Amino acid sequence: xxxxxxxxxxxxxxxxxxxxxxxxxxxxxxxxxxxxxxxxxxxxxxxxxxxxxxxxxxxxxxxxxxxxxxxxxxxxxxxxxxxxxxxxxxxxxxxxxxxxxxxxxxxxxxxxxxxxxxxxxxxxxxxxxxxxxxxxxxxxxxxxxxxxxxxxxxxxxxxxxxxxxxxxxxxxxxxxxxxxxxxxxxxxxxxxxxxxxxxxxxxxxxxxxxxxxxxxxxxxxxxxxxxxxxxxxxxxxxxxxxxxxxxxxxxxxxxxxxxxxxxxxxxxxxxxxxxxxxxxxxxxxxxxxxxxxxxxxxxxxxxxxxxxxxxxxxxxxxxxxxxxxxxxxxxxxxxxxxxxxxxxxxxxxxxxxxxxxxxxxxxxxxxxxxxxxxxxxxxxxxxxxxxxxxxxxxxxxxxxxxxxxxxxxxxxxxxxxxxxxxxxxxxxxxxxxxxxxxxxxxxxxxxxxxxxxxxxxxxxxxxxxxxxxxxxxxxxxxxxxxxxxxxxxxxxxxxxxxxxxxxxxxxxx
Numbered sequence: 001x002x003x004x005x006x007x008x009x010x011x012x013x014x015x016x017x018x019x020x021x022x023x024x025x026x027x028x029x030x031x032x033x034x035x036x037x038x039x040x041x042x043x044x045x046x047x048x049x050x051x052x053x054x055x056x057x058x059x060x061x062x063x064x065x066x067x068x069x070x071x072x073x074x075x076x077x078x079x080x081x082x083x084x085x086x087x088x089x090x091x092x093x094x095x096x097x098x099x100x101x102x103x104x105x106x107x108x109x110x111x112x113x114x115x116x117x118x119x120x121x122x123x124x125x126x127x128x129x130x131x132x133x134x135x136x137x138x139x140x141x142x143x144x145x146x147x148x149x150x151x152x153x154x155x156x157x158x159x160x161x162x163x164x165x166x167x168x169x170x171x172x173x174x175x176x177x178x179x180x181x182x183x184x185x186x187x188x189x190x191x192x193x194x195x196x197x198x199x200x201x202x203x204x205x206x207x208x209x210x211x212x213x214x215x216x217x218x219x220x221x222x223x224x225x226x227x228x229x230x231x232x233x234x235x236x237x238x239x240x241x242x243x244x245x246x247x248x249x250x251x252x253x254x255x256x257x258x259x260x261x262x263x264x265x266x267x268x269x270x271x272x273x274x275x276x277x278x279x280x281x282x283x284x285x286x287x288x289x290x291x292x293x294x295x296x297x298x299x300x301x302x303x304x305x306x307x308x309x310x311x312x313x314x315x316x317x318x319x320x321x322x323x324x325x326x327x328x329x330x331x332x333x334x335x336x337x338x339x340x341x342x343x344x345x346x347x348x349x350x351x352x353x354x355x356x357x358x359x360x361x362x363x364x365x366x367x368x369x370x371x372x373x374x375x376x377x378x379x380x381x382x383x384x385x386x387x388x389x390x391x392x393x394x395x396x397x398x399x400x401x402x403x404x405x406x407x408x409x410x411x412x413x414x415x416x417x418x419x420x421x422x423x424x425x426x427x428x429x430x431x432x433x434x435x436x437x438x439x440x441x442x443x444x445x446x447x448x449x450x451x452x453x454x455x456x457x458x459x460x461x462x463x464x465x466x467x468x469x470x471x472x473x474x475x476x477x478x479x480x481x482x483x484x485x486x487x488x489x490x491x492x493x494x495x496x497x498x499x500x501x502x503x504x505x506x507x508x509x
Contacts, residue, residue, distance in 0.1 A: 009501070013495075048478060050476060051476070053474055054488050055474065057486070058472070058504060063095075065442070066158050066438060067154050067157055068154040071151070072150045076147055078138045078143060085131075089127065090127055090428075091428050093132060095428060095429065096111070096432075098429050098431075099469065100469075102410070104413075109129055112126050119479050119481055120477075122486055151434070155434075156241065159242045162441060170239035171250060172204065172206060174202065174232060174250070175202075176202050177412060178194060178199075178220070179199040179217075181197060186419075189220055190219045199217050199419065199422060202227060210401055211438075212430045212434055214234065215423065216231060217426060224255065225254045236267070246268075246270065248269075249272070250391070251273050251274070252395070255273055261342070270380050271377075272392050272395075274374070277374065281351070281375055288336050292337075295334055299390075323363075326361070329359045330357070330358055331357045332356075333357070335354050337385045339351065349377050349378065349379050350379065351375060352388045354374040354375075356371070357371060358372060409429060411429035413429075432465075436463075439472070442506055443460070471500075475494075477489055
């Protein structure tokens, strides 16, 4: 980042800090109104031109530097004639719509009619919503996989920029989620186990960076594990090709497909899956000696910052107790392990079991106690039983990622009319989340400021999509077009701008 830009950012930061220090000062009398009626006048600008989503140019630069448009155009052949759009134009158009807070295909029309937005991307025009929907309908199952392969080519290029410690272990998570639709004519939709109409896509992600490795759309009544083994094999091959020295698979009990465990074990793939509490396993756990059980001590969810504060009253619990509702109270957890050979396997694996001691209470009365068992199967012989449990529990973070794809990116939706085209839309829209991860991974780490720069990388990787858009994309900018350059003049300040300009310098924007 240039020294002049750093000085300007520091100056803007000082200005806002001075204004915030006036809060509560004697300058304002008691009862004064801060938000006053201002003398407002609106005019139509004639010379100065700007856009709200000024960070879109930086994300476009990330896509270009990763080679994404070139990889898509070389592999994906859906259009017989390019008049004037190529396949990459359609794909990035849908991804950029999500980055600009678009919630549906119709929101593309707002960007299409914004002359300054088009100038910012050096584009004469972009596809309209109808053309974007028609592009989604051109996909079949094979071409969706071709698109994923093209994205993975660029993904490998981004991974190559990472330090060696990045390639220690790849943690691959798998889960299914429901996409509800109120449409009446969407081919492939069905009734799910929750009695809702829609689809049931399978989402495979990389826990290290939060990248979406694949999304496979399925009918609403299909089981979670359907097609999961094939997608896991593709993800394993991708991570091996990327240079990861170790691969770990994680999933809940629906993904513990015992017919594949021996094959993954022979490939030196570590797996950690939840396992159904079947009657024979419960019997084994009941007959374990007391010496086999150890108390499970969970680490604190977070470390408190600042002085210790009084704990607020638990209002919800008091209401439940006062009204006499039945509730479950966890009293203790214990962990044990034993070897177990599933019927479809040729060898025994490590079965870790957690025993939860739960009491059923109603009002002030304690009705009865209950013991519940939770099982986890793994071929990891090095980690302790508690570490296996915590690792499987960490997979629940993928549910937060899926929630971001559904509620933040709006990628898990069904705007088109059939199963495959909606799956293609999910893949293209989820690119917005992947570009966020790539932007974080593109940030350089200076050895002198290693801890600070790595913390900034983690901040972007863990940031919610809405916060990322507000911090790095929704930046009011003046657009100045010159002969061979488009200049974005940032007109605001926020605490993330130093990271923004460091990324600009890394991409030579």
